[in-house]
Amino acid sequence: MAKKRIAIIGTGVAGTSLVKFFVSDERFNENYEIDLYDGKKTMGRGYAYQHDDENLIVNLPAELMSLTSDQGDYIKWLESNKYEAESYTSRSLYGEYIHSTLMNFVHRHQNINTVESFVEDISFENDENIYTVYTDGAVSKYDAIFLTNGEMSYSDPYELKGEKNFIYNPYPIEDVLKNVKGRIGIIGSGLSAIDCFRYLLKNGHSKVTVLSRSGELPSVRGTYYDLSGEYFSIEHAMSDKNQDLIPLDRIVDLFRKELRAHGIQEELLTRKTDRPEIDLKFDLEHPDEVGKIQYLITSxxxxxxxxxxxxSRKDKTRFMEEYHELIQSNHSPMPPHGAKQILEWIDKGRLEFLDDMESVEVNDEFLVGFEDKNQKPFDVLINATGPVSDIRKDNTLLIKNLYNRMLVEPDEFGGLLIDKYHRVISPRYGTMHNFYTIGALTVGSDYLIKGVTMLSTETYHLVNHFLTRN
Structure with missing residues (x-):
């Protein structure tokens, strides 16, 4: 068997999980050689878990964050390294765990190598099914590519990038935000916004304003329930499959039936008022009801x-418009202690939430406009709107070059167009031979596949598909 050279581009949770499944498969041997590409600071950590302020917390309990089949692996790692096995740890600490896990694989296998460089471009030789990977000053050829480079670049909905005192990307927060002063506004109200105001308020800033269109924060994690589905199942839904499609109305009916079977009121899904002080208090005061719907969705x-x-395309569009936010807001909740801290800051007047944001004018200061035509001035605006999902709006050099070469095609629902095995579909070459991707770049095809457990499950299927055919 001729040696197969494999490039894994990006070594966060998905990239490290790929390595895990390669080395644990009995078919993996010295005939396969893997090169791992990432920057020095993000190798074995990924962008999300790089070194940063210790107050940036993972929003999942530690017992749900293991990278191996042993669900207690992360807890054991914490204890063996003399860290307190807290239920919610810092993201930096979790990054240390990923890094340790990856380096353990690398040190045990001479055919796995790290390359501390970011990939800038990839070309494809169709006649030979060979990929050429370009980094700064180096060129290497591979038989297979696994693209797991994480989130795309930040969105900029008000086109402020380049303006003085506009912080386009706040990460790593302890480096980027340590010297900000004056009247501070944060654009966005998701987990990135929480990271920003938590850091600022814990580091001496007297007041921070959160600006958004909706004002909706993530929900608060409730009581744990070990649940499983009875009616909302693939088997039940498939009974209504027609021409390889399942009607959305049928899926919604099954989900409602599942809610009733568990004694969950459907109104809990739409409980948000877009007023954080009300929404957070409700979740904290009703942990059992909230926890049941959260853990049902997780199950x-x-x-x-x-x-x-x-x-269908029509039903997928409708699902994203009508139901996705209801599911998502209960799928990635914040820890209870984080919610209590937010309420304390609100009560003390240190944290302000303003919704219905509409525009930004730039003069000597930023003037943020709202739907009621009022304006509020700020000295600094921090962008916490999160990443883009359309690859055509991404300014990452690698993605721009892949799109320009017509090696990749955007999925209209986000990320790259892929087949059911996560192989990239190119407008130039069709389904790409041995070119796989997963994670943020497959958001249009993979629903809810962002968490550690789901990414780990899916990367197993990618490795198995590749080894079965190679």
Whole structure:
């Protein structure tokens, strides 16, 4: 067997999980050689878990964050390295765990190598099915590519990038935000916004204003329940499959039936008022009710993932418009202690939430406009709107070059167009031989596949598909 050279581009959770499944497969041997590409600071950590302020917390309990089949692996790692096995740890600490896990694989296998460089371009030789990877000053050829480079670049909805005192990307927060002064506004109200105001308020700033269109924060994690689906299942939904499609209305009916079976009121899904002080208090005061719907949705992740692929274009669009936010807001909740801290800051007047944001004017200061035509001035605006999902709007050099070469095609629902095995579909070459991707770049095809557990499950299938055919 001729040696197969493999490039894994990006070594966060998905990239490290790929390595894990390669080395644990009995078919993996010295005939395969893997090169791992990432920057020095993000190798084995990924962008999300790089070194940063210790107050930036993972929003999942530690017992749900293991990278191996042993669900207690992360807890054991914490204890063996003399860290306190807290339920919610810092993201930097979790990054140390990923890095340690990856380096352990590298040190045990001479055919796995790290390359501390960012990939700038990839070309494809169609006649030979060979990929050429370009980094700064180096060129290497491979038989297979696994693209797991994480989130795309930040969105900029008000086109402020380049303006003085506009912080386009706040990460790493302890480096980027340590010297900001004056009247501070944060654009966005998701997990990135929480990271920003938590850091600023814990480091001496007297007041921070959160600006957004909706004002909706993530929900608060409730009581744990060990639940499973009875009605909202692939088997039940498939009974209504017609011409390889399942009607959205049928899927919604099954989900409502599942809610009733568990004694969950459907109104809990739409409980948000877009007023954080009300929403956070409700979740904290009703942990059992909130926890039940959160953990039911978590238990149904695999079902959502499969059924999403059977929706028509029209139904998928409708699902994203009408139901996605209801599911997502209960899928990635914040820790209770974080919610209590936010309420304390609100009560003390240190944290302000303003919704219905509409525009930004730039003069000597930023004037933020709202739907009621009022304006509010700021000295500094921090962008916490999160990454783009359309690859045509991404300014990452690698993605721009792949799109320009017509090696990749945007999925209209986000990320790259892929087949059911996560192989890239190119407008120039069709389904790409041995070119796989997963994670943020497959958001249009993979529903809810962002968490550690789901990414780990899916990367197993990629490795198995590759080794079966190679």
């Amino acid at each position: 149904l992740e695999d079902t959502f993932k499969v059924l999403y692929k059977y929706l």
